[in-house]
Structure formats: C-alpha cells, structure tokens
Amino acid sequence: MKRTRISAIDVGTTKVCTIMGDIDEKNNVRIMGVGLAPSQGLSKGMVVNINEARDSIREAVHKAERTAGYKMESACVGVTGRHISSVNNKGAVAISRTDRLVRPEDLKRVLEVARSVEVPNDQKVLHVIPRVYTVDGQDGVKDPVGMHGFRLDVETHIITAAATSVQNLTKCIRGIGIEIDDLILEPLAAAEAVLEPEERLDGVMLADIGGSTTDIAVFKDNSVCFTSILPIGGYQISRDISIGLGLSFEAAEELKKRFGNVAPWHGEEPEADKPITYGQHSISSRDLSEIIRARVEELVRLILIESPEKDFAHFIPSGLVLTGGGANLAGLAELSHDITRVPVRIGIPPSIPGVSDALCDPAYATSVGLMLWRSRNKGAQMPQSKGGFRGLVSPVLRLFR
Ligand SMILES: Nc1ncnc2c1ncn2[C@@H]1O[C@H](COP(=O)(O)OP(=O)(O)OP(=O)(O)O)[C@@H](O)[C@H]1O
Ligand SMILES: [Mg+2]
Incomplete structure (x- = not known):
C-alpha cells in the first residue's frame, strides 16, 4: 500500500516536539520518529530570539530524523501566542x-x-x-x-x-531547510487528538494548559465557534511556588510535578500536613497545594470567562476537556469540576502505531494533533466539515514566504 510521509513541529514554550511518520491510503497514521528538545528563544508562544529558537527546533528535528532514518523535508507547524x-x-x-x-x-x-x-x-x-x-x-x-x-x-x-510573529516562526523553520505544509492554530490541532466526535457535536470547551499559554477552543454542532489564547500557564504556577516558598524556579517546578496535588480536601486529611523533604528544604504538602490551588482556581475561572455564552452549562453540555502538560497536575479535574459544575476530563492523545509510546501524555496533545490534522486534511482543496481548509491556508503561507 502506498504511504505518504508527513511531519509535525510543535514549538512550545517549554519544549519543541517534532514527529515524523506516514499515512496510508486510508489515512491511517504511523509514527516513525519523535524528537524533543528544551525550548529556547520563545516567550508566551512567540519567537523572541530567532537563533536560539532555530537551534532548539533543529535539535528536535535531528533527533526525530535519527529515529526515522530519513530527512524531514516539510512539516505541519503549530501557531499560538497572544497575537492570535x-x-x-x-x-x-x-x-x-x-x-x-x-x-x-x-x-x-x-x-x-x-x-x-x-x-x-x-x-x-x-x-x-x-x-x-x-x-x-x-x-x-x-x-x-x-x-x-x-x-x-x-x-x-x-x-x-500577527504577521511578524508568524514570519519569525516560519523563518526559524525554513532556516533549517524545512518547508511548511500548513500553519495550524495549536488548540485546533490539540482538539484533533483529544476530543470525541459527540463532544464536538453537543458542545465542549478544550483548554490546553502549556508552559506559558493556555490555548482555548470551543466546539458546538460539530464545528469550532470560538478560539482564544490566554497568556498564562504552568510557568506562573511554578513561579508562585518559587516566590511563596523561597525556592529556586527549578526546585519549584520539580516539586509541583512530583508532589503537587490540588484535589479538594474533604475534612482534615492528616497527610496534608506531612512535610515534604526536598534537598535541604522541608515544606508542608498543605502549603504547596494551597499555592498551586490559588493559581489553578484563577486559571480555571479565566478559562470559563472565555466561554462565548455565559450559560455555559447549557452551551457546553460536554463540559471542559483539559490537556497540555499542565493537565498532569494531580486533582485538577476534580477541582475544576467543583468550580465549574460541568463535566471535566483530562484529554490524553490516543496511542498511534509506531514509536509513539511516550506521546500518550497530555503534553503531546498538540504535537499528535498536528499529525492527525495533516492526515485528515492532506491534499483537501475544499473545506472539511471538521474545520480544516487547506485551499485557503495555502495562500496564507504564500503571504509569509
Ligand atoms: N505532573 C505535572 N504536574 C503539574 N504540571 C506539570 C506536570 N507535568 C508538566 N507540567 C507542566 O506543564 C507545562 C508544560 O506543558 P507543555 O509541554 O504542554 O507546554 P508547551 O507546549 O511547551 O508550552 P506552550 O503550549 O505554552 O507553548 C509546564 O509548566 C510544566 O510544569
Ligand atoms: Mg503547547
């Protein structure tokens, strides 16, 4: 069976993730290589240092190429940032x-x-x-x-x-010899990976909580009706821990990931007061989760305010799907449900044949979604009911050339 090569580049503020793979004639995706690199030269989804950003992208591309055994020629690229x-x-x-x-x-x-x-x-x-x-x-x-x-x-x-933001991103990618097949708004890509068709039909809000942006897309009647990018994410939570507990940012980030838990307390749980020992520091679980919880409550409220209809329980009966690396925070779904009173679940990308085991984590929803978007919209010259429209995206690419 004939297979066509496709690739994706997700330039996040904490990591660059590249995926290489192919699709068969029935559009089944197979993953041949994945490359990850810490992200440099980006702030809130935008390139602020072209050389650093290009080096991070190059590192992630080379890693994926080494596993796949061939060169990446073109890719579908995610776009995010407060300029959207x-x-x-x-x-x-x-x-x-x-x-x-x-x-x-x-x-x-x-x-x-x-x-x-x-x-x-x-x-x-x-x-x-x-x-x-x-x-x-x-x-x-x-x-x-x-x-x-x-x-x-x-x-x-x-x-x-913003034309300049997209130009900077495309310049970094073209600078390492990779052509751009499509530029896709990141929450639309993430939605491809984590939303169910029934949720899109009934009404659902997707929030991808990344390092320093939270990307939102609302779907109703099987199509997207609202998108927005909030300039806040996991970085702000770690920064609050760092300031509140007098730790370095790196220590705060590590503590958040290992011990952070925002599940609502029901009574006087004794474990809440157990001290956590980290290096020479000793902090209480309760202090840690109270700091995280204050930020998360604020974030969930900000996400909800974005809903185009104020009666969101009626407008989005399928509720909230949280994804992105920030959605790994223990207890997040429960706390979000307590605040919003709508169904809340964590969106994890599906397992795809090939070398994709590590991608079944909310942090890779956008990266996997870019591959799925490309497979579902490849070569389509006319609008897709799910929301892709290559026929009009391509002229946009010409503008950025
Ligand atoms: N287990 C965890 N608990 C809490 N937060 C976590 C956990 N794992 C990862 N994170 C947070 O997820 C964030 C990174 O998420 P992600 O990889 O989706 O970001 P990104 O795509 O690089 O950034 P962006 O989408 O904002 O450009 C970081 O702030 C990190 O601290
Ligand atoms: Mg991201």
Missing part, C-alpha cells in the same frame, strides 16, 4: 447558473466573501473555517455541494495572527 485573534463572519453568493446546482467552486467563492473581513494591517488570516451553510434559507447544511438553490450563505470562524 478570532471573529465569526458570514458570507453569501448567488448561484446564477441555470441548473442552480451548488458546486465546489461556489463553496470557494462564498468562503472568499466571508474571508473579506477587516483585519488590521499587521494581522493576517490564518484559518477561514466554514461552520455551517444555508441554501435558500434552509440552514444547518454541512455539505451543500450537489444541492439546488439560488443563494448560498456560510457562517465562518476566522482566525488571524
């Missing part, structure tokens, strides 16, 4: 041919109309995602091709990014 904005916009076109049959080129036309929103000069359109079509007033149409009508309307979710 999004808006919902509508478009309409007439079907003027005598047969009144909606054809693929009409979808392209109507999306071009919807795409023509006012974007500030320093922003560029990253995605134009068709959410739902209307044919002659009949709404809720997911795929209008082949239907008859005089008028075709579309509702879209449009995501824009």
Whole structure:
C-alpha cells in the first residue's frame, strides 16, 4: 500500500516536539520518529530570539530524523501566542447558473466573501473555517455541494495572527531547510487528538494548559465557534511556588510535578500536613497545594470567562476537556469540576502505531494533533466539515514566504 510521509513541529514554550511518520491510503497514521528538545528563544508562544529558537527546533528535528532514518523535508507547524485573534463572519453568493446546482467552486467563492473581513494591517488570516451553510434559507447544511438553490450563505470562524510573529516562526523553520505544509492554530490541532466526535457535536470547551499559554477552543454542532489564547500557564504556577516558598524556579517546578496535588480536601486529611523533604528544604504538602490551588482556581475561572455564552452549562453540555502538560497536575479535574459544575476530563492523545509510546501524555496533545490534522486534511482543496481548509491556508503561507 502506498504511504505518504508527513511531519509535525510543535514549538512550545517549554519544549519543541517534532514527529515524523506516514499515512496510508486510508489515512491511517504511523509514527516513525519523535524528537524533543528544551525550548529556547520563545516567550508566551512567540519567537523572541530567532537563533536560539532555530537551534532548539533543529535539535528536535535531528533527533526525530535519527529515529526515522530519513530527512524531514516539510512539516505541519503549530501557531499560538497572544497575537492570535478570532471573529465569526458570514458570507453569501448567488448561484446564477441555470441548473442552480451548488458546486465546489461556489463553496470557494462564498468562503472568499466571508474571508473579506477587516483585519488590521499587521494581522493576517490564518484559518477561514466554514461552520455551517444555508441554501435558500434552509440552514444547518454541512455539505451543500450537489444541492439546488439560488443563494448560498456560510457562517465562518476566522482566525488571524500577527504577521511578524508568524514570519519569525516560519523563518526559524525554513532556516533549517524545512518547508511548511500548513500553519495550524495549536488548540485546533490539540482538539484533533483529544476530543470525541459527540463532544464536538453537543458542545465542549478544550483548554490546553502549556508552559506559558493556555490555548482555548470551543466546539458546538460539530464545528469550532470560538478560539482564544490566554497568556498564562504552568510557568506562573511554578513561579508562585518559587516566590511563596523561597525556592529556586527549578526546585519549584520539580516539586509541583512530583508532589503537587490540588484535589479538594474533604475534612482534615492528616497527610496534608506531612512535610515534604526536598534537598535541604522541608515544606508542608498543605502549603504547596494551597499555592498551586490559588493559581489553578484563577486559571480555571479565566478559562470559563472565555466561554462565548455565559450559560455555559447549557452551551457546553460536554463540559471542559483539559490537556497540555499542565493537565498532569494531580486533582485538577476534580477541582475544576467543583468550580465549574460541568463535566471535566483530562484529554490524553490516543496511542498511534509506531514509536509513539511516550506521546500518550497530555503534553503531546498538540504535537499528535498536528499529525492527525495533516492526515485528515492532506491534499483537501475544499473545506472539511471538521474545520480544516487547506485551499485557503495555502495562500496564507504564500503571504509569509
Ligand atoms: N505532573 C505535572 N504536574 C503539574 N504540571 C506539570 C506536570 N507535568 C508538566 N507540567 C507542566 O506543564 C507545562 C508544560 O506543558 P507543555 O509541554 O504542554 O507546554 P508547551 O507546549 O511547551 O508550552 P506552550 O503550549 O505554552 O507553548 C509546564 O509548566 C510544566 O510544569
Ligand atoms: Mg503547547
């Protein structure tokens, strides 16, 4: 069976993760190589030092290439950062041919109309995602091709990014000889890896808690209706521990990962007052979890405020799916449920054939999701019901060349 090579580069603020693999004719993904490197030269999802960022990406790419045994030529790249904005916009076109049959080129036309929103000069359109079509007033149409009508309307979710931020990222990647197949907003990639189809249909909010950003995407009726990037993540939790307990940042980070637990206390648990010995420090579990909990409570509330509908229990009945490295924090789902009163679960990427064992961790949701996005949208020239639209993403890439 013919197999096509695909790769992904997830440039996070704590790690760069690259994945190489291939897909067969049925779009089944196989992973051939994974490369990880600590991330340098990035702040809140944006490149702040091109040389350092390029070196980190190069290291992660070389590691993946060594396992895969071949060179990475092109990759699907994740984009995040507080420079991202999004808006919902509508478009309409007439079907003027005598047969009144909606054809693929009409979808392209109507999306071009919807795409023509006012974007500030320093922003560029990253995605134009068709959410739902209307044919002659009949709404809720997911795929209008082949239907008859005089008028075709579309509702879209449009995501824009600061041109310079994306240029800096693409420059780092092209600087090591890798072409870019697609630029994908990171929470859309993470959603590919951790959300169930029923959740997207009923309404769900995804939050990818990374090192210094929390990436949010809300899905309803099987399509994305809201995206946003909060400039806060696991880094702020570790910094609070470091300040609150007078430890180095590295020690605080280590303590958080090894002993951090924010599960709500129900009564006077004696273990809460047990001291934790770390190097020459001795701290109480209760102090540690109280510091973490204050930050996490604030983060969960900030995530919830982002919901486009205030009656979120009704709007997102499938609740909150938390992923990203920060979602590894013990007790996070319970605490988040206590705050939000909606179902909360931790999103772990699925196991994929090949050398992917270590990827079944929330920290790799975006990286695995980029591979799945690429496999599901590869070569598609027309909009995908799940939200990919290569036909419009590619012209964006030309802008950044
Ligand atoms: N077991 C754990 N408990 C608590 N936090 C954890 C745990 N494991 C990892 N983290 C936190 O997860 C964060 C890193 O997550 P992730 O790898 O998803 O970030 P990233 O993708 O590099 O960053 P970003 O998406 O913000 O650019 C760090 O702040 C780290 O402290
Ligand atoms: Mg990330």
